[in-house]
Amino acid sequence: MRTNGESPHITHISWGCLEIEGRDRPFKDAKLYPGGARQWDWNETGTSHDPGIQPADVEELLEHGASVVVLSRGMNKRLKVKPETLDMLDEADVETHVLQTEQAVQRYNELQEAQESVGGLFHSTC
Numbered sequence: 001m002r003t004n005g006e007s008p009h010i011t012h013i014s015w016g017c018l019e020i021e022g023r024d025r026p027f028k029d030a031k032l033y034p035g036g037a038r039q040w041d042w043n044e045t046g047t048s049h050d051p052g053i054q055p056a057d058v059e060e061l062l063e064h065g066a067s068v069v070v071l072s073r074g075m076n077k078r079l080k081v082k083p084e085t086l087d088m089l090d091e092a093d094v095e096t097h098v099l100q101t102e103q104a105v106q107r108y109n110e111l112q113e114a115q116e117s118v119g120g121l122f123h124s125t126c
Helices: 055-063 083-091 101-113
Strands: 010-014 017-020 029-033 036-039 068-072 095-099 118-123
Touching: 010 101, 017 029, 029 055, 055 068, 055 083, 055 118, 068 101, 083 095, 095 101, 101 118
Parallel strands: 068 095, 068 118
Antiparallel strands: 010 017, 029 036, 029 118
């Protein structure tokens, strides 16, 4: 069930470039959620490749009504995911997919096309 609008569709992914339908400029890293998309600025939460995606990084996705979350680990899977992040999503009963970026984009788009309330964090490099 969508509570805050449709999740945006990803139209293209390549190294350093994530294009979203309806957006004029591509993103390097992006947060996508029901009703919108924005640049994912790691500095907001102090995220780095290690220890990786933090609970604070995914909170915004849940606040926008995501019931399924896709987390991309980068093109070469260098971005980690903190265990606390997965625990938080599990406790919130949120279906979670952790994949290499191109696989994550494919899974995200499948869920988006199936009209799921999907959110995602996408890292388009390493």
